[in-house]
Amino acid sequence: MKRPLISLTALLFYGSVAALSGPEHDFEYYRQRGNQLCQEDRLEEAIEPYKVAVQLQPKNIHAMMDLANAYHMLNHNIEALETYKTILEINPRAITALYNFGFTLKRMGCIEQTLAVYEQVLALKPDYPSARFSRSTLYLTMGDLERGFEEYEWRWKVYNETTQRFNCPMWEGQDLTDHTLLVHAEQGLGDTFQFVRYLKLLKERFPTLTIVLESQNQLITLLTQQPYIDRVIARNEQPPFAHYQIPLMSIPRVVKTTLETIPAQTPYLQIDGPLTQEWKKKLADDHHLKVGICWHGNAQYRTASLRRAVIAKSVTLALLEPLSTIEGVTLYSLQRVTGEDQINECSFKAKMVVFDISFDQQHGRFMDTAAVMKNLDLVITVDTGTAHLAGALNVPTWIMLPFPADWRWLRNRTDSPWYPTVRLFQQTKTGEWEPVIKQIAEKLKTLVAQRTQGASVHPSEPTKQQLQFFKQVVNSAL
Known part of the structure; x- marks a missing residue:
């Protein structure tokens, strides 16, 4: 919902006119003030001027949309729904308000209700790109992959991009022999x-x-x-x-x-053998359960909405402290770029292995990360590239998911058809990570106990329990 930047001079003009004139100018000032605050990503502050603007012109659906969208971006879902509903009562064919009403329901995890709203949107406008694309992710979430991926092609119209990047035909299933x-x-x-x-x-x-x-x-x-x-x-x-x-x-x-x-056989990504062996030697003296952690996604997206989405599926490092108190576990930081600044402020920094600045630099991005993962017993991560890399490498991985989660994790599952070694731990209420981390900590304690019972350190021949250890890591979350 990008708006042109409003200058301070313009705001002062609106303010001075409002002081001399009637409510029409008051309305314009407050609406523009809200827009300015939204441009600056100060959404909480934008709510009040938007509310004043709506009070001044209760039938102005444009002002109501501004307010509803601000509520939506702040995850004030009930207020957003109520405001969109008011717009639709004034104008039942306000298609953007209807779509946003559905999208807010989607953000609340109301899949079937959202589908019903999107059907209404598409009855009014069958080629509405955002509704078609968003509906595709609902189908995917529900496990209807054929229908979902078919409609997922609408992403190109939503983002105003083209599939034709190169000067050759699109592949639509033709024989590719010798091509x-x-x-x-x-x-x-x-x-x-x-x-x-x-x-x-x-x-x-x-x-x-x-x-x-x-x-x-x-x-x-x-x-x-x-x-x-x-x-x-x-x-x-x-x-x-x-x-x-x-x-x-x-x-x-x-x-x-x-x-x-789904081609779910893993690993389908391979990593340089010598580099993996190099890291095996470096980590050989650690006889604890070696657990990699990643707590934050990439926050360097160009739009505020995408950055907020990343924040919603990220945790703060401080919340992972319960994992650091478990005897027999060594935590390895797999966090790169965004989120690394939290390490120095972390109360359990001394209990965590943090790699130096050459990590993933000398050998290439993700190369050291992948090689280290192959030498870890477990990766615990939020939904970011690190999770997919670990799954692709066939590394046991526990993923912390927000509610609702991204479409690729489906719904009401603790496993993933995309990655056999992945287990999912999802919020039951939006924004509440503590119960998720508590559950993970309990499962991790169980895993340590199973490992301790299995074998002594460095046996000459692996015991039966050790051979089952990999399976325990994968299945202990069930």
């Missing part, structure tokens, strides 16, 4: 980690296929090591000739993925 397919990664790093598995699937179906992947720059080193990708190029690098092209996240649609046919 070259140009695939371009899209969205976040975690999306690429999750969906690059489909390139392995295509290589298995068409062994003579040449796959060229245009990737985010941070992932080039790691993805170049994957044997099923013939070449990785950077964004804006001149691509080679190709017979077809396709966005990475469109492949599930073309191959008609269902819950039963």
